[in-house]
Amino acid sequence: MMVFLKLFLLSLLLCSSSIQETYQYDELKQGIGYGGKHGTTNVPKKGGSFASGSIKLGGLEVCQISKFKKVWATLEGGPDNAGATFYEPSSIPDGFFMLGSYAQPNNRPLFGWILGGKDIKNAHSRRTLKMPVDYTLVWSSETTNIKKEGNGYFWLPTPPDGYNAVGLIFTDSPNKPPLSKVRCVRSDLVEFCEQDAWIWGEDKTGNTSKINAYSSRPSINDTHGLGVPVGTFFIQVDGANKSLNPSCLKNAKYNLAYMPNATQIKTLVQTFSPRLYFHPDEPYFPSSVNWFFSKGALLYQKGNESNPVLIEPNGSNLPQGGIEDGAYWLDLPVNKSAQDEIKKGYLQSSVAYLHIKPMLGATFTDICIWIFYPFNGSARAKLRFINVGLGRLGEHVGDWEHVTLRVSNFNGELWRVYFSQHNKGTWVNAAELEFEGSKVVAYASLHGHAAYPKPGLVLQGDLKLGIGVRNDAAKGNIVMDTGLRYEIISAEYLGTVVEASWLNYSRKWGPKIEYDLEKELKAFEKLIPGHPNLAKILPYEVLGEDGPTGPKFKNNWSGDEFI
Ligand SMILES: *[C@@H]1O[C@H](CO)[C@@H](O)[C@H](O)[C@H]1NC(C)=O
Ligand SMILES: *[C@@H]1O[C@H](CO)[C@@H](O)[C@H](O)[C@H]1NC(C)=O
Ligand SMILES: *[C@@H]1O[C@H](CO)[C@@H](O)[C@H](O)[C@H]1NC(C)=O
Ligand SMILES: *[C@@H]1O[C@H](CO)[C@@H](O)[C@H](O)[C@H]1NC(C)=O
Ligand SMILES: *[C@@H]1O[C@H](CO)[C@@H](O)[C@H](O)[C@H]1NC(C)=O
Ligand SMILES: *[C@@H]1O[C@H](CO)[C@@H](O)[C@H](O)[C@H]1NC(C)=O
Ligand SMILES: *[C@@H]1O[C@H](CO)[C@@H](O)[C@H](O)[C@H]1NC(C)=O
Ligand SMILES: *[C@@H]1O[C@H](CO)[C@@H](O)[C@H](O)[C@H]1NC(C)=O
Ligand SMILES: *[C@@H]1O[C@H](CO)[C@@H](O)[C@H](O)[C@H]1NC(C)=O
Ligand SMILES: *[C@@H]1O[C@H](CO)[C@@H](O)[C@H](O)[C@H]1NC(C)=O
Numbered sequence: 001m002m003v004f005l006k007l008f009l010l011s012l013l014l015c016s017s018s019i020q021e022t023y024q025y026d027e028l029k030q031g032i033g034y035g036g037k038h039g040t041t042n043v044p045k046k047g048g049s050f051a052s053g054s055i056k057l058g059g060l061e062v063c064q065i066s067k068f069k070k071v072w073a074t075l076e077g078g079p080d081n082a083g084a085t086f087y088e089p090s091s092i093p094d095g096f097f098m099l100g101s102y103a104q105p106n107n108r109p110l111f112g113w114i115l116g117g118k119d120i121k122n123a124h125s126r127r128t129l130k131m132p133v134d135y136t137l138v139w140s141s142e143t144t145n146i147k148k149e150g151n152g153y154f155w156l157p158t159p160p161d162g163y164n165a166v167g168l169i170f171t172d173s174p175n176k177p178p179l180s181k182v183r184c185v186r187s188d189l190v191e192f193c194e195q196d197a198w199i200w201g202e203d204k205t206g207n208t209s210k211i212n213a214y215s216s217r218p219s220i221n222d223t224h225g226l227g228v229p230v231g232t233f234f235i236q237v238d239g240a241n242k243s244l245n246p247s248c249l250k251n252a253k254y255n256l257a258y259m260p261n262a263t264q265i266k267t268l269v270q271t272f273s274p275r276l277y278f279h280p281d282e283p284y285f286p287s288s289v290n291w292f293f294s295k296g297a298l299l300y301q302k303g304n305e306s307n308p309v310l311i312e313p314n315g316s317n318l319p320q321g322g323i324e325d326g327a328y329w330l331d332l333p334v335n336k337s338a339q340d341e342i343k344k345g346y347l348q349s350s351v352a353y354l355h356i357k358p359m360l361g362a363t364f365t366d367i368c369i370w371i372f373y374p375f376n377g378s379a380r381a382k383l384r385f386i387n388v389g390l391g392r393l394g395e396h397v398g399d400w401e402h403v404t405l406r407v408s409n410f411n412g413e414l415w416r417v418y419f420s421q422h423n424k425g426t427w428v429n430a431a432e433l434e435f436e437g438s439k440v441v442a443y444a445s446l447h448g449h450a451a452y453p454k455p456g457l458v459l460q461g462d463l464k465l466g467i468g469v470r471n472d473a474a475k476g477n478i479v480m481d482t483g484l485r486y487e488i489i490s491a492e493y494l495g496t497v498v499e500a501s502w503l504n505y506s507r508k509w510g511p512k513i514e515y516d517l518e519k520e521l522k523a524f525e526k527l528i529p530g531h532p533n534l535a536k537i538l539p540y541e542v543l544g545e546d547g548p549t550g551p552k553f554k555n556n557w558s559g560d561e562f563i
Contacts, residue, residue, distance in 0.1 A: 296338050379469060383467050
C-alpha cells in the first residue's frame, strides 16, 4: 500500500511538472493491450532518458506502439493449431511513421509492440526514413484452403537504394497499398536479425507449410549487442526467405542514455519485485551470502582437504578470478548440528542480489534477481502412480537461482519475466503473469528452488510413461518479497557499483559428490512394472549433485537468458 501511495503521489507530481512529456508518454501507454495497471509504473524521468516515451538511435527517433487493429486472421495452423492474427497500428503518435506490421499466434492474448519511426537527422545528413519505391506481393491466402477470415495479402516494400525495409505490410484486398503507408530505414541504421519464435504456418507443425512466419531477434543477443528489434516478423515461402534480412534497427553508438538511473531502478524494484512463494513443505530457505559465511561455511583447497578455512563474513578471503578448475570449493561446517542449522537457511537475512544490464540495443533493461540458498534438497520422482524420494540424489550445498525482469526503456513498463529452472528457463509475457498489486508472483519449487510462474507439478522425464523428476510449486504461507532487502551487485553501465568480493569467486559453492547414478537408480527401477531404465529417462542434469558456480559464471551473465 505504501508503495502505491508513493507512486501515486509521484505521478501526480510528474503530471503537473512536465505536461508535454507526460502527454506523449500517456498517449503511448493507452494502447497497451493488457488492461492497464499490471506491468506499468510511473518512474521519475527526464527529457530524452528512461521512460520518456521515445528513444533516439542516431538520426532516427523510435517509439513503441501497442495499439493495433486487425487486418486479417487465420483460424488454424501455427502453434496449437489456433491460427494467427495480422495487425497494423491503429494509431501512430504525431510525426512518427509505420515501419511494418505486427502478427501473433492466436494461442495467447494479444500482447506485443512494434516500433514507429521519426526522422530527426540534422541538416547535413541523408534522411533516415524514405518511402518505398514499390511493393512485391510475397504471399496471399488465396492459394491456401485453411480456415480464414476473408483473404490476406503480404507485401514487401521495395526500398530505395541505400535503405532497407524492416517490416511487411498486410492488406485484406489484392490492391497494392499506397507507398506513403510505410517507411524504409537508412541502411547504416539497420542490423542483422535472425529467426525467433514461430508465429504461423499452414499446418500445425510448420514442417510442411508452404508459408511460415517467424518473429525476429537480433543475431548478437548479449548486453553489448546493438540490434534493436522492430517487433515485425519475416516469412519464408516454399522454404526460401522472401523477405527482410536484416530487419532490426541499430543503436549504432551504443547510447546508454535511456537506461534507468539509480533512483529509477529503486522505483522499478519497489514496483515489480517478485513475491517468491515457497512450498508449504519446504525445509531449505534462502539466506544472505554473508549469513552463510558467518555461520561457519568452509573454504576447501584441493590437496589440502584436512585444513579448510572459515570464510570472512564479507567473503574477502575467497580466491578471486580464474576459472572453475576444481582447485577450491565451499562446504558446510563439519559439526553436524551446525550443518543442520545452516542447511535450513535464514529467510530474515535473505537478500535479493541484482544484476542490471542493457539488452536489445539498450532499449530494454534486464533486472536479474539472484537468490542464494545454502542447500538444495534431494530430488523426488514420480514413477507412474507412486512418488518416491531419490535418496541423496539431487542434494547439494549452495544453490543459486534467478528471475529476470525485462523492462522497456521506452515507457518503464514490464514486458516479460524469465524464470530460471535447472540451467534453462522460460520467458512469460506480463499479460500472462500473476500479480499481487504491481508485484510479480513467482513460486520456488520444493527442495530445488526452480522458479515457476504458477503453482503445480512440472515433471522432467518421460511424460508419456508418467515417469520423471518432480518440481512441485505451491503457495505456502512463507513468501520472500525480493524488493524488501536487495543489493545491486553489478550494473556496469552505472559505473558506480562496487562489486562484492564473493562475486569474483569462480569456483563451486558446494563440493562435488561422486556416486554411481545408474547404481543408485537401480533400487527404484524394481518398484516400477516393466523395470524401465531410469538413468535413461530421468535427465542427468536434474539429478546433478555438484555445487553450482556463482551468478557471474553461469549461463549467462553477459548474454541473453537460456531457454
Ligand atoms: C534520475 O533521474 C531522475 C529524473 O531525471 C532524477 O530526478 C534523479 O535525481 C536521477 N537520480 C540519480 C541518482 O541520478
Ligand atoms: C532464412 O533466414 C534465416 C534467418 O536469417 C536463416 O536462419 C535461414 O537459414 C534462412 N533460410 C534460407 C532458406 O535462406
Ligand atoms: C516438425 O519438426 C519438429 C521439430 O523439428 C519435429 O519435432 C516434428 O516432429 C516435425 N513434425 C512433422 C510432422 O514432421
Ligand atoms: C543468443 O545467441 C547465442 C549465440 O548466437 C545463441 O546460441 C542463443 O541461442 C541466443 N539466445 C537467445 C535467447 O536468443
Ligand atoms: C593448507 O591450508 C592451511 C590453512 O589455510 C595453510 O596454512 C597451509 O599453508 C596450506 N598448505 C598448503 C600446502 O597449501
Ligand atoms: C572484510 O572484512 C574484514 C574483516 O573481517 C576487513 O578487514 C576487510 O576490510 C573487509 N573487506 C571489505 C572489502 O569490506
Ligand atoms: C556444534 O554446533 C552447535 C550449533 O551451532 C553448537 O551449539 C555446538 O557447540 C557445536 N559443537 C561443537 C563440538 O563444536
Ligand atoms: C571482479 O572482476 C572484474 C573483472 O575481472 C573486475 O573488474 C572487478 O573489479 C573485480 N571485482 C573485485 C571486487 O575484485
Ligand atoms: C537440486 O538442484 C539440482 C541442480 O541445481 C537439481 O538437479 C536437483 O534436481 C534439485 N533438487 C530438486 C528437488 O529439484
Ligand atoms: C553467453 O552469451 C554470450 C553472448 O551471447 C556468449 O558469447 C557466451 O558464449 C555465452 N556463455 C555461455 C556460457 O554460454
